[in-house]
Amino acid sequence: MQRFSCECGNVLFFESSQCLKCGHDVGFDPGSRTMVRLMPGGAAKWCDNGVRYGVCHWVVPTDSAAKLCPSCALNRTIPDLASERNRRLWGRMEAAKRRLLYTLMEIGITLPGKKQNAKSGLAFDIVSAAANPTVTMGHLNGVITVNLEEADDTYRQINQQQLGESSRTLLGHFRHESAHYFWMRFLSDLPWDDPFRLAFRERFGDEWQDYSTALRHHYENGPPAGWEQNYITGYAAAHPWEDWAETWAHYLQIRDGLETCESLGIRVQNLSLPLVLLPAEAGNLPAMLGSPTDENGEFLAWLQRWMCLSTVLNEVSLSLGESSLYPFVIPVGVARKLRLAHYFAEVWGR
Ligand SMILES: [Zn+2]
Ligand SMILES: [Zn+2]
Ligand SMILES: [Zn+2]
Incomplete structure (x- = not known):
């Protein structure tokens, strides 16, 4: 920011x-x-x-x-405003949504509504699971559905505990679902052997594996042992689409977090910390993407700045008696996925 x-x-x-x-x-x-x-x-x-x-x-x-x-205009469904509680929760939802849209605007990705583009336009359904028990959060054909109840801190934290997540935020939900939307809009219609699809598969795995079976397996068995080596979250291990969504959400989180730090003057050159170095191959893209290596170097420097600054944020948070603000580790496999997310952002934002 x-x-x-x-x-x-x-x-x-x-x-x-x-x-x-x-x-x-x-x-x-x-x-x-x-x-x-x-x-x-x-x-x-x-x-x-x-x-x-x-x-x-x-x-x-x-x-x-x-x-x-432009943010409110994308709403297709809003909660029942007769309830004062719904209004309060809705306000939190909208605040998170505006932060997502701000970052996307800054990347340069336009967001047509369904009126401008019925097929690939975007719309939001903000629905309370208390009033509609069958509602599930997700994306379908350009419509992102979020559960209003998630804006209730207690409700969300209970879900976080039950799902064993290290972080669960409204902004994270919006970022995650935006990834599914962009997959549909920018990737799903490409031929299976398109360089983008190949690069995706090389990083995230075979997206044709049955989605509902994979998700059921995930909820019954949890993530595989050692998932931390290849995934940013346990949920990302459920299916390549979820891995993509978690990675994209994480990419936006780093991008926003780093921009906020640096625009407010928290810069690595002012810190008394060494840069945390990732292995050089983390920045490599396959030659088929034709990405010049200096762009990889820039990406790596960007990621290193974040790893350094997030260490500071964590230490400050612990000093205040809170848990780590940024409870994540970025292994090389995840850095390579983030590199592809960054590349997609550059292309889609042109
Ligand atoms: Zn508005
Ligand atoms: Zn998802
Ligand atoms: Zn003034």
Whole structure:
């Protein structure tokens, strides 16, 4: 995440809705990816979901017919707002979704809605499993479904414990499901021997293995012993599609985390820590992708900066009596998958 500033010069954050120095209302303008002031007669107005429900602080141009910001406009289903609790949980969901969309915007990936593109456009169903017990989180044909109850910390933490996960966040859910969407949009229609598909298979395995059988096996038996050597999470070992989704989510997490640190001035060159060196082959891509090696070097440097900074974040977190902020280890096999995720991001964001 970037560091933002107000027209008065004061620092603002992505979630700011008012400048504490000049007192003006401020909101995020997705068009310019900056924070703007909201003035009477000004060029920007609040998204309608902000005005009516207080769940959004993005703005839309005053002269536009659109009432909803690009993030809220992607919603196909929202929870029943008669419940005050639903409203509160919905606000948390929207906040996480906006963070995902911000990173995707910054990568340069456009996100058409279903109205613009019925086949490969994107939509969100935000549904409460309390009201709809059959709902499951996931992606199907461009529609990402998330369970509103996951925005309840207790509910989510119980799931996290039961599933043995080291981390479970709303933002992580959105990032994970976005990977399934991008798989459908950018990869699923390519011929099986397309270089992208081959590179995918080489890293993540044979995606044709039966998905429901693989998932059932995972939930009955858990991840295989030694999964840490090849996967970023235990769930990633369930099926190549889930490995991809967990890897992509992790890629976005590193990208956002590193950007936040560096935009706020936490930089490796200021730390009294050595860079954690990965073996050089971690950055290699097959020659068929034709990626110049200096790009691999840049990627490796990027990953090393994160490994170094995340060590600092973990130490600070432990100093505060909390558990590690970043409870992950990146083995070489995972670094190679992250390299492919980075390559896909560069291509899709062009
Ligand atoms: Zn200000
Ligand atoms: Zn909005
Ligand atoms: Zn998944």
